[in-house]
Amino acid sequence: MKLNVFQDGKRITFKSIDGSVYGFTEYTKESWRIIGGRNWYVSDKDIKNKVRTYIYTGSTPFTKRYKKLYEVVMCIWYGKKKVDKMRDNKFIIEHLDNNPHNCSIENLAFADEDLNKSKAFSFDKTRPKLLPKVAINIYKNFITQEFEITLGFNQLYALTVEENNEIKRVPLNALYLKYHNDFETMLVNANLITNSIKKDSQLNVELLNCYEYEYVPANFVMLPPDDPSPAFIDNNGKLMLLLNEKTRLSAVSPTWKRTNL
Incomplete structure (x- = not known):
């Protein structure tokens, strides 16, 4: 064709x-x-x-x-x-x-041939099954040669973080995990992440091998009474996508392409 x-x-x-x-x-x-x-x-x-x-x-x-x-x-x-x-x-x-x-x-x-096969029988099989919960994607930055795993959450998910000597749980919109040019380490972590989410376990970012991570907190809004399930809503001049069983994220761009969520 x-x-x-x-x-x-x-x-x-x-x-x-x-x-x-x-x-x-x-x-x-x-x-x-x-x-x-x-x-x-x-x-x-x-x-x-x-x-x-x-x-x-x-x-x-x-x-x-x-x-x-x-x-x-x-x-x-x-x-x-x-x-x-x-x-x-x-x-x-x-x-x-x-x-x-x-x-x-x-x-x-x-990717080493064995790691390519490993990914095919692990991450590649698990990732699409998790889409109702989270959109997980891997990107490689050609300029820096670094990998980045992005997670866009379609269901409520909270991350436990320590900030200013205080432990808190943050509901997430998106999570960005940055890795050096090490495909094997990145893949091990990607499988750990998918396994944790699949089992509804708490993900501990501190146990991962990423050298840096960023997150975007979830936004919560009051729905208009006349339209209880719109796809989009204007929130203080900002157009927002409302996630539910009919609308969901399929991918979140890496940080070097990110627009505000």
């Missing part, structure tokens, strides 16, 4: 005519020079067999070794020599959100 490719100055988008396939990556002049002039596809056979599909090109922007979009994106940002070295040493290019069509550079990272 051939995909239409276009850009809006911020994102390069790949989309099938029927809308069943949607992929994207960041726009830069260099990435558009390499990506924009080529044809891109997904396998009709893979779609028919309902197996994981990847966006690929029939041409060779770098070498025959790298035809999938995520490989091309990594070559653009890290350089082909770096990608060659990592692949030769049995490192996989990991899609952090497990979506093969999300080829944002912030969603891609090198």
